Amino acid sequence: METLLVVAAAETPVYRARFAQAMPDLHVVGTDEGFDPAAVDYVAGWHAAPGLFATLPGLRAVFALGAGVDALLARDDLPASLPLVRLLDAGMAEQMVEYALFGALTWQRRVHDYDLQQRHRLWRKQPPRTRGETAIGVLGLGSLGGAVAGELARFGYPVTGWSRRPREVDGVRCLHGDDGLVQLLGETDVLVNLLPSTPQTRGLLDRHRLGLLRPGAYLVQASRGDQFDHAALVDLIDDGCLGGALLDVFEREPLPTDSPLWTHPRIRITPHVAATTLVEPAVQQIADNIRRLRGGEPLQGVVDRRQDY
Amino acid sequence: METLLVVAAAETPVYRARFAQAMPDLHVVGTDEGFDPAAVDYVAGWHAAPGLFATLPGLRAVFALGAGVDALLARDDLPASLPLVRLLDAGMAEQMVEYALFGALTWQRRVHDYDLQQRHRLWRKQPPRTRGETAIGVLGLGSLGGAVAGELARFGYPVTGWSRRPREVDGVRCLHGDDGLVQLLGETDVLVNLLPSTPQTRGLLDRHRLGLLRPGAYLVQASRGDQFDHAALVDLIDDGCLGGALLDVFEREPLPTDSPLWTHPRIRITPHVAATTLVEPAVQQIADNIRRLRGGEPLQGVVDRRQDY
Secondary structure, eight states: OOEEEEEEEHHHHHHHHHHHOTTTTTTEEEESOOOGGGGGEEEEEOOOHHHHHHGGOOOOOOEESSOOHHHTTTTTSTTTTEEEEOOOTTTHHHHHHHHHHHHHEEEHHHHHHHHHHHHOOOOOOOOOGGGGGOOOEEEOOOHHHHHHHHHHTTOOOEEEEEEEEEOOOOOOOEEHHHHHHHHHHOOSOOOEOOOOOOOOTTTOOHEEEEESSSSTTTEOOOOTTTTTTTHHHHHHHHTSSSEEEEOOOSSSSSSSSTTTTOOOEEEEEOOOOOOOOOOOHHHHHHHHHHHHHHHTTTSSSSSSTTTTT | OEEEEEOOGGGGHHHHHHHHHHTTTTEHHHHHHTOGGGGEEEEEEEETTGGGGHHHHTOEEEEEESSSSSHTTTOOSSSSTEEEEOOTTHHHHHHHHHHHHHHHHHHHHHHHHHHHHHHTTOOOOOOOOGGGGEEEEEEEOOOHHHHHHHEEEEEEEEEEEEEESSOEEEEEEEEEHHHHHHHHHHHHHHHEEEEOTTTTTOOBBBBHHHSSOOTTEEEEEOOOSSSSSSHHHHHHTTSSSSSEEEEOOOOOSOOOOOGGGOOOOOOOEESSSSOOHHHHHHHHHHHHHHHHHHOOOOOBOOOOOTTTT
């Protein structure tokens, strides 16, 4: 019987119960349970202890329990020959659409303005904005970004998408490359960042680039926390250049209690929940891929390590 | 030349400019400008001074600048023979969809929970909810309610609608009558109230009926402020029976500064802006109806005064 090692702490029993239905002939153990390293065929998880993979001589594949694989790529105990597989959607695109739409509506309907008025018991109508007047920019057009851009466009927003290499999404104006990024930022009211964390994207949204956004623009940050400059964001909001931000990811998580982001009246913070991995579709995808491995078929969602995502 | 009297204070110049394009042969004046009462053929507005209509012997129709006509119906200077015409949509349905969707996402994505955690710099993931687990109830299935119910259903929420008399909306389970209301409330997580203000709906959402909602349910109130019991709402939220509310309309507007609603952490207040009248479509509809009057054709949007809406 093959063994899957789950690195998901308290969630191991949930995964075991699901795999018992989806793939009864798979033995599922957690890292905090007794297991024989030599018997482990597969790993599913996020943040395994340093060096763990080097202790698993029979490892045939690593399944990331999420769309982002930067933490796994940064390790030095994953042989280049080992398939590293990411989840394709698994219910995350739907959630990301909701999160981005909530951010877009927050800006369009001036929620932060009205919240601040409410603090002062102030009854004052602000000029309305239509969807057509709300220019959305989506960075990253992979499985999450493409879904978000397409759905926001279907809802009636003018949407521009950007990716490093040329992509196409129905109903979305797609730009690429350095010039495309500068153009998108200058024409965007609500920036939704869904870029993967790679050496190329780290620090991408620096003070200069955030300053290119339209006056009063809003940032929805839901990919990784290492891509933009938090201090610059706060300064730009305080200077009136930006209108606010909805932040789900941070350089350090949990966000340290002394971070000034917690108390800013125009910044809403959520604890890395924009799109959480849903166990059922995750198990389904992993089981499908294990069947492909057994049958000698190519896996779905294998990370191209030269591209870093 | 026919004369239209606009009762919209500071907005009169905006309406005049639009009518100059849509109907150049119409003379447009404001109540704060010099005008000859005997020359007025039409009135467009919200809250005309008491007795104004009795001073206009040539009045042929009154156009409400909104969907709700309760303020006009409550007057005693509008002869029963005079057509009272309401706006049909005029861009308001789109806005109401946005407002209701914002409310639904607020509940589904636990925004109040995370906002309260943010106040305490607390990083804690709450159990996610899917759209399928978010039961929406829409009260009122007229031009606004029908659009909201249909769009929320298309977005993936299970939606039940209710109206006094039987109605049908694509993709929406429609109930009616007293029993239907009780059934809807007991199965609703997010209640969107879009009922018109009539003698039948005033006080409809009293303490008892609000208490029928599912535990932790959320109220989106965007029609009129005389339909529910604000004190009961606050009590039910404080008791943990309800999860919060998004309120746009109130019994007294502006909401008095001493209202406890202003400072409640689970109540978001907007100043009657859920759906504002957009000048361009409003002028288009009024001009179309004036052309119909001139041509002896039936008007669109005439209020059936026996039904109060």
